[in-house]
Amino acid sequence: MSNENKDWAGAPKNASSDGEFVRDTNYITDRIVADVPAGSDPIPQDDDTFHWPVEAGRYRLIAARACxxxxxxxxxxxxxxxxDVISLGLTGPTHDVRSWTFDLDPGKVDPVLGIPRLQDAYFNRFPDYPRGITVPAIVEESSGKVVTNDYPSITIxxxxxxxxxHREGAPExxxxxxxxxxxxxxxxxxxEVNNGVYRTGFAGSQEAHNEAYERLWVALDWLEERLSTRRYLMGDHITEADIRFYPTLIRFDAVYYSHFKCSRNKITEMPNLWGYLRDLFQTPGFGDTTDFAEIKEHYFVVHEEVNPTQIIPAxxxxxxxxxxxxxxxxxGSPFAKGTTLPGPVPAGEQVKNPEPFQV
Incomplete structure (x- = not known):
């Protein structure tokens, strides 16, 4: 993909054409770290990445409710x-092959970065960026340049x-x-799970689908058993592990069960996973960041090769x-004693399509 190809578009192609779906896991692995002085330029590292300074007001997290x-x-x-330290920009739920777009904002332009497409932030830094334009991405507000899209490292x-x-009393x-x-x-x-649902749904052969399906359900059965004796994945309190599992679990019955053909049974039919999912959903930070309308629109519209009618289930x-x-x-409890829960969702960050039970 070249910055010169600004005018072409089309439906993105995700599914494998002939076998197993393989995710591209090469990302921009720059990091934002505390030992670089605030106000500094990014510092080059021996591995050809850069370290950027932790600094309030310098960065914008670009996300999509659907992803x-x-x-x-x-x-x-x-x-x-x-x-209040890292601003939040949200793209719309659908995109073409070029990139995610800010079609939910006035004028279809991100109000801070002033760009209509996330690809502009990538091209501001890498004019011939060769890979997919992915969310999440952290962008430097002043330069409009992408800093990192390495999602496993971002949350850590x-x-x-x-x-x-951190907020006083923030959870560990x-x-x-x-x-x-x-x-x-x-x-x-x-x-087996986060990527397993994609491997199952984007398989390009019956054999690849069957293998992915089996692996997925072996893992979900393992998690059902694990959660029979502990409230959360690591014991008494919510950790990074639960945060990584929740986005797949909350999308399962609404999308993956049908759209990705992960249909052995629904999460509502697995007592421990279903109770665990409700526990997380009812915890501030989880259910109040979940937009089912955008989630369903993304999968059923963007994945045209899987759902050619683009009909979104009611x-x-x-x-x-x-x-x-x-x-x-x-x-156990969601968080340890002495932890403070998040306050109300900041103005402008509420989900745009709350279900009646989310209001």
Missing amino acids: PWAHRTVITRRLLGLE DFSLEWKQF LYPEHLREEMAPVMKRIFT GPDLSGLMSAHGREKLG
């Missing part, structure tokens, strides 16, 4: 109280590098004493998410 990989960054930013750095700006989402145990759990969730009924979850019987 599960972006959703985790929005949740983490809210739980840690970084709303929000927890560790941005501590000086990446506790040091759990990291060794957490690593294989998060890895399995990524490979269902399913999701109101059960607000029913009693009963997870208190396992002990």
